[in-house]
Amino acid sequence: MAEPSAGRTILVIDDESNARRVIKLLLEREQFRVLTAANGDEGLILAKVERPDVVLLDVIMPKMNGYETLRRMKDDTDTQAIPVIVVTAKVTEHDIATSYRLGAVAHLEKPYETGDLLQKIQMALQLRQPPQSAGA
Amino acid sequence: MDTAPPLQLLLIEDTVADAETIRRVMAEAKNLPADVEWVSQLTQGLDVLGQRPIDLVLTDLSLPDARGIDSVKRLHASHPAVPIIVLTASDDEATISRALETGAQDFIVKGYIEVYRDLLPRAVRYAVERKRAQEKEKALLARAAASEFQRTAELNAAYERLKRTQALLIQSEKLAAVGQLASGIAHEVKNPLNIILQCVNYLEPEMADREKAREMLEIIREAVKSADKIIRGLLDFSRPMPLELKPTPIALVVNSALLLVEARFAPCMVRLTKDVPEGLPPVMVDAGQIQQVLINLFLNSLDAMPNGGELRVRVVLEPQRESGDGVGVRSTDMFRPGQLAVVVEVSDTGMGIAAQHLTNVFDPFFTTKAPGEGVGLGLAITAAIIENHRGLIQLQSEENKGTTVRILLPLAGDGAGPAGSGGQASKGRGDG
Numbered sequence: 001m002a003e004p005s006a007g008r009t010i011l012v013i014d015d016e017s018n019a020r021r022v023i024k025l026l027l028e029r030e031q032f033r034v035l036t037a038a039n040g041d042e043g044l045i046l047a048k049v050e051r052p053d054v055v056l057l058d059v060i061m062p063k064m065n066g067y068e069t070l071r072r073m074k075d076d077t078d079t080q081a082i083p084v085i086v087v088t089a090k091v092t093e094h095d096i097a098t099s100y101r102l103g104a105v106a107h108l109e110k111p112y113e114t115g116d117l118l119q120k121i122q123m124a125l126q127l128r129q130p131p132q133s134a135g136a
Numbered sequence: 137m138d139t140a141p142p143l144q145l146l147l148i149e150d151t152v153a154d155a156e157t158i159r160r161v162m163a164e165a166k167n168l169p170a171d172v173e174w175v176s177q178l179t180q181g182l183d184v185l186g187q188r189p190i191d192l193v194l195t196d197l198s199l200p201d202a203r204g205i206d207s208v209k210r211l212h213a214s215h216p217a218v219p220i221i222v223l224t225a226s227d228d229e230a231t232i233s234r235a236l237e238t239g240a241q242d243f244i245v246k247g248y249i250e251v252y253r254d255l256l257p258r259a260v261r262y263a264v265e266r267k268r269a270q271e272k273e274k275a276l277l278a279r280a281a282a283s284e285f286q287r288t289a290e291l292n293a294a295y296e297r298l299k300r301t302q303a304l305l306i307q308s309e310k311l312a313a314v315g316q317l318a319s320g321i322a323h324e325v326k327n328p329l330n331i332i333l334q335c336v337n338y339l340e341p342e343m344a345d346r347e348k349a350r351e352m353l354e355i356i357r358e359a360v361k362s363a364d365k366i367i368r369g370l371l372d373f374s375r376p377m378p379l380e381l382k383p384t385p386i387a388l389v390v391n392s393a394l395l396l397v398e399a400r401f402a403p404c405m406v407r408l409t410k411d412v413p414e415g416l417p418p419v420m421v422d423a424g425q426i427q428q429v430l431i432n433l434f435l436n437s438l439d440a441m442p443n444g445g446e447l448r449v450r451v452v453l454e455p456q457r458e459s460g461d462g463v464g465v466r467s468t469d470m471f472r473p474g475q476l477a478v479v480v481e482v483s484d485t486g487m488g489i490a491a492q493h494l495t496n497v498f499d500p501f502f503t504t505k506a507p508g509e510g511v512g513l514g515l516a517i518t519a520a521i522i523e524n525h526r527g528l529i530q531l532q533s534e535e536n537k538g539t540t541v542r543i544l545l546p547l548a549g550d551g552a553g554p555a556g557s558g559g560q561a562s563k564g565r566g567d568g
Contacts, residue, residue, distance in 0.1 A: 016327055022334040029338070060323050089326035091371055111330035111364055114337035 008125060009033040011052035013043035013069065014087075015061040023056065026114055032121075040064030044072055047079045054124045056117075057104070059088040059095070067102055074103040083124035087112070142169035143264060144188070148181040148195040148207070149174065149223065157250050158194065158223075165257035178202040178210065185215045192264050193220045194244075197231065205234050212239030219267035221259055241266060318370035325367050333360045379425070379524055383418035383548035386451055386478050392423075393430035394449065397438070405444025406437075412451045418548040419478045421525055426545070429518045433482045433541050436514060440486025440539060450481040456544070462528045470526050476547055477527075483540035489533035497531065 010032045014020050020036040027034045035050055037043035039061055047055060055073070059066035066086060073079040085106045086099040099107040105127055106120040145162065149155040159172050173190075175181050178199050184190065193211055197204050211220055219241040224231060232243045241263040249256050336353045343349040390412050401408050437447050456463040458473040471477055489497060498519045522529045526546055533539040 016331070018331050019327065019334075022331055022338060026334055026338050029341075089323040089330075091322070091368070110326045111333040111360055114334065 006031045009035060009050060009052040011035045011037065011046055011055045013037045013055065014058040015039055030118060040069035043069055047073060047082060048076065052082060053128055054121055055082055055084045056087050057084050059086060059090050067098060070102045070104060083127050085120050085124055142171045143191040145170050145172045146181055146184050146190045146193045147172050147174045148178060148199060150176040150196060150199055154246055161249055161253060161256050168257045168261055178207050182214055185218065190218050192260055193218055194223055195220060196223045205238055208235050208238045208240050217271060219263040221263050322367050322371050329360050329364050333357065379422045381420050381422055384421050384423050386416060386419050386480065387412050387414045389423050389426050390430060390449060390451060390480060393427045397431055397434045400438060404438055406441055407446045409446060409448045412449060416453050416478055419545040420548040421545060425521045429521050432514045432518050437482060437484035437486060440484050445485035448483045452479050454479050470528050477544040478547065480543040481540060483538060485538040488535040488537050488539055490535050494533060
């Protein structure tokens with residue numbers, strides 16, 4: 001079997017540049033194509049244009065936070081099918097419930113082991129619906 | 137007054153003629169019935185006073201066994217409540233005023249008694265009434281003083297209660313402050329921790345053939361995890377803990393908590409003594425949270441006995457006695473006097489808590505443990521949980537002897553609810 005991650009695209013939305021850099025290096029080593037966005041607006045555009053296979057979404061960000069970004073992704077028919085993993089320092093039951101209520105496929109608490117992240121990404125990839133053939 | 141019994145008068149007079157005059161005048165005073173007992177010496181008079189109640193003493197100033205003012209002094213000293221009228225031969229002012237100063241109520245010049253027939257009876261009546269009024273006033277004053285004393289005691293008790301309530305308030309304000317601080321910094325700390333951890337994860341495969349470097353990375357990972365644990369502890373602490381209150385047999389909670397830590401006792405040379413009766417009335421608790429509290433207490437005790445010792449776990453059903461510490465009739469009191477509480481008592485024979493630390497043990501971040509061994513939130517969280525249960529936590533400790541922690545929990549039937557969920561605490565309880 002081919003590497004399941006090969007050729008798959010992951011969009012990382014996080015306001016912290018070092019966080020983006022290290023996660024990019026890690027995921028690229030796993031044969032993913034990695035896109036990064038420093039805020040929600042940028043992330044929404046990239047998601048719409050690039051149609052990544054999975055989005056890793058931080059929650060606490062200036063201006064548009066992760067939950068608002070997630071809501072807009074799910075409101076947009078172009079992006080609503082993309083599985084989103086919320087990756088955050090927010091840890092309360094309420095936060096976790098919010099993630100799932102807004103349509104995330106997983107909620108991962110920072111700091112996490114890379115193994116856990118990869119496992120969630122694989123799960124998300126399996127949930128990924130095959131892309132629509134024709135333009136909407 | 138008509139039905140009043142005759143006044144009991146004692147006459148101390150060595151001159152027979154004078155004595156007879158006085159007895160005759162008193163006998164003739166129809167509106168003042170009086171029995172007059174006559175003696176001729178002071179010592180006899182004192183004997184009579186010692187034997188039966190006397191309403192008034194009439195005494196001569198020159199007696200065979202007492203000279204002048206001395207007789208008044210001795211009479212007054214031995215029976216201060218009995219009024220004295222001095223009988224004098226002349227109206228010598230110096231003598232009279234000294235007699236009055238010494239304790240006499242009044243004086244009568246003997247020569248006038250027979251001339252002014254109502255002089256003596258009137259003096260007797262006034263003296264008796266004045267003395268009675270004085271005694272009454274004295275009693276009133278004493279009662280006032282007593283009630284003032286009681287008021288002062290009540291005020292002091294109220295002040296003590298206020299001080300304790302204030303301490304509790306400061307405590308919960310501290311907790312609230314910690315909560316805000318915790319959720320504020322959690323994000324700021326967890327993000328960099330995550331970056332460090334991801335760097336470690338990235339580097340590990342790169343260092344596959346460099347054992348020392350991998351060891352370093354492992355150390356960094358552990359440091360990150362322990363920092364994260366502290367942050368998690370803070371967040372758990374600050375998070376409002378929703379209570380799932382259910383009537384629960386306390387023995388179940390105690391035993392399950394013991395089960396989880398029991399394995400650690402033997403290696404630490406700690407002997408467990410357990411007195412946990414089954415069949416006590418159920419308590420209204422969140423079993424998970426109370427279990428957490430108990431485990432925390434057990435582990436504290438274990439830490440306090442590095443050279444082994446005894447851990448005693450006892451459960452009793454106990455009516456609560458009024459105290460300034462949460463048992464009383466105020467709305468802030470958790471238990472009413474006489475209300476039954478299930479008490480879980482955890483005592484150890486460990487190193488105890490130094491007296492100067494006793495007031496701090498429930499403070500968040502207070503710890504005497506070495507850095508890395510404890511953050512100092514255990515008892516603060518414990519206290520918060522118990523408070524949410526509308527229970528009480530009591531701590532007694534003596535250095536090098538041991539520590540006893542008592543957890544008081546309300547019975548399921550007492551309508552207990554989480555703190556702040558209603559006004560049940562201010563309402564009367566136990567009336568069905």
